[in-house]
Amino acid sequence: MVPPPRFDAVRFATYIPDPGQPSQREAVRVLEEFAGRLGDTGPAPGGLRGLFRRRSRDTGGDGPRGVYLDGGYGVGKTHLLASLWHATPAPAEHKAFGTFVELTNLVGALGFRRTVDTLAGHRLLCIDEFELDDPGDTVLVSSLLSRLVERGVALAATSNTLPDRLGEGRFAAADFLREIQGLSAHFRPLRIDGEDYRHRGLPEAPAPATDGAVERAAAETPGASLDAFPDLLAHLGRVHPSRYGALCDGVTAVCLTGVDAVPDQSTALRLVVLADRLYDREIPVLASGVPFDRLFSPEMLAGGYRKKYFRAISRLTALARDAGRMGGGPTGGTGEGDAGRVA
Template structure:
């Protein structure tokens, strides 16, 4: 079975219903989030988010929700922001949706901004993981979307990342977030979450992909539902699909095998592969690969450019998947 032979369709009528926490985070609750005592901001963010999602309308004639309409969790890679966001989703009353910022922009691109805002305005809560601050165009589109939906009463919780190199230096993204969302900033309370990446991976410690023969031997011995694709062919296939379809490539699949990882010279291909990795990771699938070392996949200019956070996240997740 090959992913390159799959061309999944998207049903707009059911798309909103599909935006739920991915399988990898099914066990993420407030009870299973254990703050690091060395970083008090983790426990504080947990309690404030839990209080926010448990808010109920006050007042008789014109009931209003107490506290901020939105919550923004600001922190580095691997400090538990997504865990807390999912925990809040489970406790929030419906209708509600959970999706990544990329999925939101892709969904709005598919539906159109006004139609997307109309559909999402029917929700009570929206949880957006990884709000991207490195693409002003998408950030402004999301700002317009949030203005349209929050005016209808939608409550929003979102996360974003601080680059690992900036941790401990006070350079969080709160000011940049406030600038991007401009007039909506007053509706959001910012919660900083400090800490260390629980994955504890550095570039020099990235796991090595298998050799070609080892990969093929493991593939043929693996009894589980699986796919096997050549890396260049996969990249070509991803170009032909709208990114919102990537999540549907893996229906019935437990393990993804990729042959011949190699440096990705085109930035658009690289960003598509980052989104592909996000889907594999979030769905809780296993990934096996042969070919070039992980640190060679994304050119240095990419990893220190405008989308550095995306590539940092992808390498962190690839390290966990292949480790």
């Protein structure tokens, strides 16, 4: 549970705040202080002594045990979260970084009690893309974080909504809000305003390539995958999302033919997870068919999961720009048809 490869080298010093968004510079300042206090936090029986146990000007008394980075997609929340992980003065084995989905998968693999015991020895737990998509996960994570706070673990999380607003626009909203009200007390929210940096000052997403260009690029790029988009979606339905990262192992580029709007919400949510794993690993995506901003229907983009879908569009667009160097069929490849398959 460490930051993904894309964020191996990020630090607070490499985060470039937008001059027009003072909240970005303020977030860096608060997080640097947060990391510094973690360095003053020593171990105690039954876990680590809690963050902010002593009185501070930021929290006062026994304030929140963590920070919550709230903002839209593309404002650098994951960059800052990973920077906090790197800046925390503790060995890697005493701090953990993972997505919300990975955290719930960890509980599924180890069981609740063993997960608590495992993470209780950590100084910091960073949770990226904090999402509560069903009441079961809400109760699970609420209970887990409460136990960890009791054991003195500091928390940091990112998402696209404030802690007490997660779950709005989704089914069983009352159940979400009832659970999240308790969770939100553990965090000091930090609002990060700004535009999606992946689009700021950059050209529009490249137009889709032709099928032939995608196939040539796959054949000429060692380690590239080549899949028909419907086949990929069907395969994702047969693989647990916790394995999507392993699905990408050894893949240098993803080449897709026949990209079209996803047919249903379950498929769309699986595609969101894959997009996150591809983005984490900086794997370019070259595709034919419809542009990525037409992957999700207007109904999906107006629904409760809209922030996930917009994040996926943003990240896939960035990966499509990365694929521009492939040129829709580079001339310097092997030409030996060595493309593999993601599916």
